[in-house]
Amino acid sequence: MIWNREIEQAGRGQIRELQLERLKWAVSRAYDSVPFYRKKFDEIGLKPSHIVSLEDIRKIPFTTKDDLRDNYPYGLLAVPMSQIVRVHASSGTTGKPIVAGYTRDDLDNWSECIARLVTMTGGCSDDVAQIAFGYGLFTGGFGLHYGLEKVGAAVVPISSGNSEMQLMLMRDFGATLFVSTPSYILYLSEFAEESGVKKSDIKLRIGMFGGEGHTPEMRAEIEKRWGIVATENYGLTEVMGPGVSGECTEFCGMHVNEDHFLAEIVDPGTLEPLGEGEQGEMVLTTLSKEGMPMLRYRTKDITFMDYAPCRCGRTTARMHKVLGRTDDMLIIRGVNVFPSQIESVLVGMPRIGPHYQIVVSRKGYMDAMEIQVELADASLLESYRELEKLEKAVHDRLKAVLRLESKVKLVEPKTLARYTGKAKRVTDLRNA
Numbered sequence: 001m002i003w004n005r006e007i008e009q010a011g012r013g014q015i016r017e018l019q020l021e022r023l024k025w026a027v028s029r030a031y032d033s034v035p036f037y038r039k040k041f042d043e044i045g046l047k048p049s050h051i052v053s054l055e056d057i058r059k060i061p062f063t064t065k066d067d068l069r070d071n072y073p074y075g076l077l078a079v080p081m082s083q084i085v086r087v088h089a090s091s092g093t094t095g096k097p098i099v100a101g102y103t104r105d106d107l108d109n110w111s112e113c114i115a116r117l118v119t120m121t122g123g124c125s126d127d128v129a130q131i132a133f134g135y136g137l138f139t140g141g142f143g144l145h146y147g148l149e150k151v152g153a154a155v156v157p158i159s160s161g162n163s164e165m166q167l168m169l170m171r172d173f174g175a176t177l178f179v180s181t182p183s184y185i186l187y188l189s190e191f192a193e194e195s196g197v198k199k200s201d202i203k204l205r206i207g208m209f210g211g212e213g214h215t216p217e218m219r220a221e222i223e224k225r226w227g228i229v230a231t232e233n234y235g236l237t238e239v240m241g242p243g244v245s246g247e248c249t250e251f252c253g254m255h256v257n258e259d260h261f262l263a264e265i266v267d268p269g270t271l272e273p274l275g276e277g278e279q280g281e282m283v284l285t286t287l288s289k290e291g292m293p294m295l296r297y298r299t300k301d302i303t304f305m306d307y308a309p310c311r312c313g314r315t316t317a318r319m320h321k322v323l324g325r326t327d328d329m330l331i332i333r334g335v336n337v338f339p340s341q342i343e344s345v346l347v348g349m350p351r352i353g354p355h356y357q358i359v360v361s362r363k364g365y366m367d368a369m370e371i372q373v374e375l376a377d378a379s380l381l382e383s384y385r386e387l388e389k390l391e392k393a394v395h396d397r398l399k400a401v402l403r404l405e406s407k408v409k410l411v412e413p414k415t416l417a418r419y420t421g422k423a424k425r426v427t428d429l430r431n432a
């Protein structure tokens with residue numbers, strides 16, 4: 001069990017004090033060792049010595065994904081290659097990947113961060129942990145791996161895909177903790193059903209899901225199908241990978257590892273800071289990273305913060321689950337739509353499965369959105385009236401929530417795409 005009481009139960013004043021001390025360290029190192037940061041500071045006449053309070057962080061310019069791309073592959077490293085012991089990367093949809101370099105201490109801190117998250121979910125040394133994240137450049141596999149080992153769990157590094165083997169090992173090795181994206185466990189649910197695997201054949205008790213969001217409705221679906229406690233964790237390659245934050249079993253947000261990350265919320269339009277409980281874009285600063293320090297990284301993830309102590313006994317700030325990304329928001333005929341809103345509606349409805357795709361197109365000057373949803377049971381296809389009734393019910397519910405007209409198309413079970421990693425549920429044909 002890894003519960004670092006010194007930080008996870010510290011008073012807010014103590015946490016802020018530690019953060020300030022580390023922020024000053026991080027800023028000086030970035031300024032002294034990374035020409036990119038030095039140039040940005042010099043342009044506005046900012047010196048590391050100007051950072052004397054946590055609020056002074058607002059003087060520091062933001063860092064964006066483009067900055068990482070422009071400095072590809074190693075331009076943002078703060079140490080010589082001889083001190084880097086691991087490199088990861090995240091492939092974007094276009095162009096060059098985002099690269100992250102880690103020193104040995106960075107890897108130790110990473111393991112500690114994950115170990116805390118595992119402990120928060122109830123994971124311990126008795127667990128057999130099956131990791132179904134890809135092992136490779138993606139941070140998911142290796143990231144969870146070392147933290148689970150640190151806790152003492154028996155790690156099964158099966159990696160992603162090969163669902164038949166996943167189920168076989170899950171049963172034969174007695175896996176009790178499963179790690180994947182929410183999309184993959186859903187896919188595996190289906191596989192389990194088809195292969196006649198019963199709940200009683202497996203010992204799973206905890207799920208640790210991340211790398212993408214899932215709605216409360218989707219969580220309920222996963223918990224029901226597997227009889228597990230489904231928890232969520234969050235992170236991104238740019239600042240570490242998984243390990244930034246994760247849920248405890250009080251399920252009231254994800255505890256941020258605040259001794260390693262300083263979280264701010266800003267208005268994505270004006271970039272002005274927002275207060276506790278106010279929804280905006282999360283900006284992260286690394287407080288301990290040696291290999292590749294990140295100052296004020298704009299994550300594009302939309303969430304809000306809660307600084308009240310948690311019922312679990314931890315005092316670290318909690319971020320609410322990610323509500324969407326500033327770049328996955330669809331604007332359909334002027335109305336803002338997040339895919340997660342659509343998922344909430346669909347997964348809560350009877351007779352349809354959790355699999356869906358959103359297709360946006362443009363006819364003339366008009367945007368059109370079609371939502372393809374799988375039926376849970378093919379027998380409904382035999383009654384046109386029933387089908388029409390259900391289609392209308394889904395349509396009306398979506399219209400009420402989104403305040404937008406969309407076309408709903410119910411399709412046969414198992415005809416839409418399945419994902420072993422992160423799902424891609426939106427196809428936007430408007431600029432194709």
Ligand code: DLL
Pocket residue numbers: 090133139140209210211212213214232233234235236237238241242243299301321322325
């Ligand atoms: O997805 C790191 C990770 C791996 C986190 C495994 C948790 C578990 P990237 O590939 O760089 O890193 O993608 C980072 O994924 O900015 C979010 O938009 C999204 N994301 C990650 N976790 C969550 C989550 C990993 N729990 C990007 N909820 C982030 C919503 C998430 N979005």
